[in-house]
Amino acid sequence: MKNFILISLFISTLGYGQNIFTTGKVKAATVYFNVAEISQEAGVSLSSGTTEVVIDNVANSIYEETVQISAPPYVTVVSVQYTTDYGKEYNKETPEIRRISDSIILVKKQIEKLNLEKNSYVKTIELLDKNKATYDKMDGGESKIDVNALIKLVEYYNSKRLEINDKIFTIDKQKEKLSDLLGELDKKSKINPDKNENKKSTGKLIIQLLSTQEVKTTLKIKYLTNNASWYPIYDLRASDTSKPIDLYYKAMISQNTGIDWNGVKLTLSSGIPNQNNQAPILKTWRLDYINNRYANSVHSGFSKSISRESRSASQSMSSIQSISADYEEANFEQKTVDAVINENQLSISFEVDALYTILSNGKQHSVVLTETKIPAFYKHYSVPKLDMDSYLIAEIKEYSKYNFLTGEANIIFDGVYVGKTIIDPNQTSEILNLSMGKDKRVSIKREKVSELSTTKFLSSYKEQIFTYDITIRNNKKEEIDLQLKDQYPVSSHKEITVELLQSDKASNNEELGVLTWTLKLKPNETKKIRVSYKVKYPKDKQINL
Structure with missing residues (x-):
């Protein structure tokens, strides 16, 4: 039995040798959209002279050129190396x-x-x-x-x-x-x-230190890792069109760095570190002939695509998704923390006051950064040629002061989850339009008037007249403002002519062929608008009407 006691005592008290092994503790993390800067601390006991320190619990993938080591004035950092396999790459055994x-x-x-x-x-x-x-x-x-x-x-x-x-x-x-x-x-x-299945894959920093005295100290370490990210997401809550919108500004954070962030100080930034910062330089643009088989082809008529303005509206509206059957209101009940918002020339950052734990499992962690009320003017919007529904739009003025970043937003109107929309502040207009979802209490119908839509053949030309009636009914108990849009074609060839015959006092963008009406509809009021245009083109040609 004495032999076994001696062996156990030897195993438990065996020293680590000449190298110093220590563990880095995560103190703070600044998370960008695609990377994170991790701040760690590691305690060491140094002898006078040169010492090799091996710091464990480092992220499993880092940008080595970004590693920064802070030490006391009497300690000089001679060299820093990073590895994920210390024993194999450096032909050294770990203490274990x-x-x-x-x-x-x-x-x-x-x-x-x-x-x-x-x-x-x-x-x-x-x-x-x-x-x-x-x-x-x-x-x-x-x-x-x-x-x-x-x-x-x-x-x-x-x-x-x-x-x-x-x-x-x-x-x-x-x-x-x-x-x-x-x-x-x-x-x-x-x-x-280090490759045990029950242990996360982490890296190590091998640091050569030169100390002028024997001392116990703490090393501070910073580096960038690409296995962490965040993106903004919003909750838009409105109970009535006469009241402001309750905006919940949230962050969805995930990390898979191999090390858990336990009780760390979080900062979220919209900046993009580690990017190419070389300003572009224009070179001479020289024209030359190209072999293009489509260069001499005859354009067949107007494009089937809608105008740029209507397309933009369509894309915005199409971001609305159908109501999710399994959605629960509880998904939005989250703890709100007061984040300090810092805005500089190139980015916006959010410093979270509370300490957070983000595990290295790749799962999304939700943090509510701020909660604020936003004054909004509500209107309805519809493009019945593309979609017969009417959308409730909230217009936000001076939206830059809310530090919006492009992101998805959940819409909760009058306590009911409506769907999703996109907040995109990267625009030049003075007003930010937020789509709050479809309003089924506003009925819209667009129908072709057959008796006023004719086709004639005149010598070598074909002439067609198109007439549409748009009917709008407000089934709500309050008056609404409605912005209605429709479209007529724009010619791309001199042989094709387009004449707008009737637009019922619409605002006409002739370059885009877009008609806009700003209407007020009282409760239970119905209005009808007529649009008519004539197209004339060579009868031996076909166009995309």
């Missing part, structure tokens, strides 16, 4: 492997010592057996032997042989246990602790 290797040597020596001890006892038994055989032979002959002496000899032989056999038995048991221990140590020596 070194302890195991030294323990294997100790156990083997102990087994060898027991073998020698057992062999000595075996030789003693052989000697006793040989002497007993000699006395037995003398007892059978003519020689006269003292009986009392013979009795004492037999008693001594029996007791001594039994004692030695007990010692050999004890030695065999000790060897058996030591052999089992040796087998376990041998298995452990073949396993890299």
Whole structure:
């Protein structure tokens, strides 16, 4: 038992050797859209002179050129290296492997010592057996032997042989246990602790330090890693068109750096670090001939695509999604923290006051940054040529002061989840339009008037007249403002002519072919608008009407 106590004590107290091994603790993280700057601290005890410090618990993927080490004035950082496989890349054993290797040597020596001890006892038994055989032979002959002496000899032989056999038995048991221990140590020596399935994959920093004195100090470490990100998301809550919008500004954060962020100071930034900061330079633009098989083709008519203005509106409206059946209001009940917002020339940052824990599992963590009320003017918007529904739009003035970033927004109107929209502040207009969803209480219908839509053939030309009636009814209990848009084609060739015949006092953007009406509809009021235009083009051609 003494042997095992000594071995266990040796394994538990075995030193780490000349290198100093320590663990980096995450203190803060600044998360950008695609990377994060991690701040860590590691305590070390340095001797006077040069010391190699190995810092564990570093992110599993970093930008090595961004590593910064802060040390006291009397400590000089000579070199910094990063690795994810310290033992293999630097031909050095980790402290755990070194302890195991030294323990294997100790156990083997102990087994060898027991073998020698057992062999000595075996030789003693052989000697006793040989002497007993000699006395037995003398007892059978003519020689006269003292009986009392013979009795004492037999008693001594029996007791001594039994004692030695007990010692050999004890030695065999000790060897058996030591052999089992040796087998376990041998298995452990073949396993890299850094690649253990139950342990996250992390990196290490190998730092050469030169200290002018023996001291205990703390190293501060900063670096960029690409395995963390965040993006903004919003909740827009409105109970009535006469009241402001409640805006919940949230951040969705995820990280898979291999190290957990436990109780860290979080800062979220819209900046883009580690980017190419070289300003572009224009070079001479030289024209030359190209072989383009479409260059001489005849344009077939107007484009089927809607105008740029209507397309933009369509894209904005199409971002609205249908109501999710499994949506729960509880999804939006989250703890709000007061984030300090800092705005500079190139980015916006949010400093979160509370300490947060973000595990390294790649899952999204939601943090509510701010909550504010935003004054809004509400109007309805519709493009019935593309969509017969009417959309409720909230107009936000001076929206730059809210520090919006492009992101998805959940719409909750009058306590009901309506769907999603997109907040995009990257525009030049003075008003930000937020789509609050479809309003089914405003009915819109666009129909072709057959009797006023005709086709004629005139000499070498074909003439067509198109007439549409748009009917709008307000089924709400309050008056609404409605912006209505429609479209007529714009010619791309001089052989094709377009004439707007009727637009019912619409604002006409002739370049885009977009008609806009600003209407007020009282409760239960119905209005009808007529649009008519004539298209004339060569009858031997086909156009995309």
